[in-house]
Amino acid sequence: MKKTIAIAVVLAATLSESFSQQWKPAGEKILTSWGEKLDATRPHPEYPRPQLVRKNNWQNLNGLWKYAITAKDQKEIPNTWEGNILVPFAVESALSGVGKEVGKDKALWYNNEISLDLKVDKNNAILHFGAVDWQCDLYVNGKLVGRHEGGFNPFSFDVTSFLKKGKKQNIALRVWDPTSDGPQPRGKQINNPHGIWYTPVTGIWQTVWIESVPRTYIVTTRHTPDVDAKALHFEAQVEGAQQGDQIVVEAYDGTAKIAEANTSIGSALKLAVPQAKLWSPDSPKLYDLNIKVLRKGKVVDEAKSYFAMRKITMKPDEMGIQRMYLNDKFVFHYGPLDQGWWPDGLHTAPSDEALKFDIIKTKEMGFNMIRKHIKVEPANWYRYCDSIGILVWQDMPSGDLGGNVWDMQPGKISGGLHDKVRSPESEAIYRKEWKAIMDVLHNYPSIVVWVPFNEAWGQFKTKEITEWTMKQDPSRIVNSASGGNFAYTGHMLDIHNYPDAAMPDPQIFGKDYILTLGEFGGLGLPVDGHTWQQKDNWGYQSFKSKEELKKRYEEVVANLAKLIPLGLSAGVYTQTTDVEVETNGLMTYDRKVIKISESDLKNIHQKLYDAKIGK
Known part of the structure; x- marks a missing residue:
């Protein structure tokens, strides 16, 4: 047993040293204490989607990817790469290990050969990106999957049909971002940082991950608290639903189930929450949700979420001046x-x-x-x-x-x-x-x-x-x-x-x-x-x-x-x-x-x- 542990320690040390040789912060700008002690083998390893949680069959793809900066009009995946980039940090950042700007006349390419450790079998494989700034084209095993535009919202692609046999899969991403030379939402980024305008952010800047889901699965949910009605309004988008499928929603306060409701797929439901504790900064009470898709009484997909009961309204005070009220109290x-x-x-x-x-x-x-x-x-x-x-x-x-x-x-x-x-x-x-x-x-x-x-x-x-x-x-x-x-x-x-x-x-x-x-x-x-x-x-x-x-x-x-x-x-x-x-x-x-x-x-x-x- 001691020999096995010793070998594992040596292997871990070797891998850590290997990563340190491949990556270090770029430039000479100040670092945070977290940046100084960043483990490049596990950047942002946390589960990234707290409002729709399926933790059983997912894989984090953050880490060292290959990168290249090419002419904007290059549409073919590069044959050679300039080095490694630490995902999910933008190419201009110190923590990416690159620290280069790209600009409107060039494209940034990523490449990663992953070992797919998920059980896909008869399931669907969904590749998720937390955010990529701004326009990107995804290739899986050399084939174009699709394009996304938008630098601040998460997106995903069903890549099931693009996977090949075996664990080894190749992911490539082409990114184009004109920053302040384009009309797209960009926030405080600018090509020539000064004053209140900051360094450009190009490419992947949030977690990349892949999950295996059933052929019928919950894509998104939408829940809205209704304090006056003592209820939660709930909707869900379900992919691959069949006639007769049901959605079941259960609400929990800790381990105690406090409410349950069900409806047919595609219909909204109202979940009664009669004695809810209201959410506020002084008392941020959260309730858990369990969401199931049922087919002939059998669970075909299940996910966790959470909600709170609170309302924000506008109404006049005693002097007739409009105020914001949280749960009917001025805050x-x-x-x-x-x-x-x-x-x-x-x-x-x-x-x-x-x-x-x-x-x-x-x-x-x-x-x-x-x-x-x-x-x-x-x-x-x-x-x-x-x-x-x-x-x-x-x-x-x-x-x-x-x-x-x-x-x-x-x-x-x-x-x-x-x-x-x-x-x-x-x-x-x-x-x-x-x-x-x-x-x-x-x-x-x-x-x-x-x-x-x-x-x-x-x-x-x-x-x-x-x-x-x-x-x-x-x-x-x-x-x-x-x-x-x-x-x-x-x-x-x-x-x-x-x-x-x-x-x-x-x-x-x-x-x-x-x-x-x-x-x-x-x-x-x-x-x-x-x-x-x-x-x-x-x-x-x-x-x-x-x-x-x-x-x-x-x-x-x-x-x-x-x-x-x-x-x-x-x-x-x-x-x-x-x-x-x-x-x-x-x-x-x-x-x-x-x-x-x-x-x-x-x-x-x-x-x-x-x-x-x-x-």
């Missing part, structure tokens, strides 16, 4: 603008622990909300917001910038609407991806606000897009245009003001809209040894010490608190962390320094939640 929403960027992984957190860290620290700092700023996170990020208890405002990643007029003055709304005229192709890309994002995020109870546009960046047909968003998901609040360029539609009027707190005039707008301050603050403090670059870093207002920063932060929060009784319902402070040359984070970019302690921040923020509204 002031206060949180940081969260960019979700990392110095070593760019869009990709170096580990799941790191991904969770930002949310934990946000909660410890006394925030009850996060505005996820023009980026979509991996599914587990939302799962952690659900379980930790953080309200989420979800932005649509912006794209096709330029040509808009940002029409906003602090404290009042000026002028008129200036919508951009986008090409039919550009409009179609936006609509397709926004729908895909809303669909895939629908089940996460922490998300309470959708934000289609920010600061007129690519903003078009505002009224139409906002009303479509409201119709697509009437269970949430819609903030049509964060920061200005208002079409007087949706539920909110949201201004941005730096550095001090401000709000729209409640006498003019308070009767019709929830009044919010979607961005303010931006107080900067560069910390030596923890910045993206040595000099020319900036904040909206910069300081030289933690003491100066804390004193000024207390002032802006105190001024924010004074606006709540007047009609303000939410505030968003810029921002969670430093990002590249921006040093206005509450934490440094590498997350190694917290500039104001968690306990001090929590004490400072309490006055916001203690503020009274109404007469």
Whole structure:
């Protein structure tokens, strides 16, 4: 036995040394502590789909793949490769081990010969990508499977018919991403990073995985809590269903079954939850779901999920000013603008622990909300917001910038609407991806606000897009245009003001809209040894010490608190962390320094939640 253990230890050490020779972080930028200790043999090994869990027959494909950068018009899989890239980190990132930019005139190719360890047999093999930026063509064993466009939403291909006999299978992926030279949603990426615009992200940046599923299987679910009706509305998309198949849904509180309902495939059902504990940041109660497909009484597919009972509504307070109510109680929403960027992984957190860290620290700092700023996170990020208890405002990643007029003055709304005229192709890309994002995020109870546009960046047909968003998901609040360029539609009027707190005039707008301050603050403090670059870093207002920063932060929060009784319902402070040359984070970019302690921040923020509204 001891000899066997010794051999295993030696083998593990040899494999680790082999990987270290094939991979190391690229460049000389700062790293997070998670990036410094990254195990390149197991990057992001976690199960990646918490809202539809089948853990019995899946395989994580993250790790070292081959890569090549070719001319854009090359359509054939390359014969030679430039080296290894660590998936799921974008090619420009340090943790990819490459650190190269690609651009609109080139294509990025991936290749991986996998050993398929799944039991496929009579099942279907589904290949999943968490996110690939932006356009990609998938090849399996040299044959083209299909194309996907969209840099922020997960997608999958049924590759069953492309597999060959035996375990060895070859996967190739061609990626094209024009970044800021194209009309597609891209968020904060730009070809020439500067100021508030960051390094491009090209290619795979979330987990790649494959699963074996029955020929009849659950593809997606959609569940919406109805607190007033004491029920959960449930729908499921099932592939390969046969006449007479049934869907059965069971709800559990721990190990105790609290509800069960069934219906025919393709029909919606209502699951009674009569004595539910309601979800909130103070009590983030989650219930488990078990979903089965039955055929003549036999289970042909089964998956796990979860839900929460909560509602977010708009209604006037005693003074007639519109407010946001969570479970029929006014809750002031206060949180940081969260960019979700990392110095070593760019869009990709170096580990799941790191991904969770930002949310934990946000909660410890006394925030009850996060505005996820023009980026979509991996599914587990939302799962952690659900379980930790953080309200989420979800932005649509912006794209096709330029040509808009940002029409906003602090404290009042000026002028008129200036919508951009986008090409039919550009409009179609936006609509397709926004729908895909809303669909895939629908089940996460922490998300309470959708934000289609920010600061007129690519903003078009505002009224139409906002009303479509409201119709697509009437269970949430819609903030049509964060920061200005208002079409007087949706539920909110949201201004941005730096550095001090401000709000729209409640006498003019308070009767019709929830009044919010979607961005303010931006107080900067560069910390030596923890910045993206040595000099020319900036904040909206910069300081030289933690003491100066804390004193000024207390002032802006105190001024924010004074606006709540007047009609303000939410505030968003810029921002969670430093990002590249921006040093206005509450934490440094590498997350190694917290500039104001968690306990001090929590004490400072309490006055916001203690503020009274109404007469």
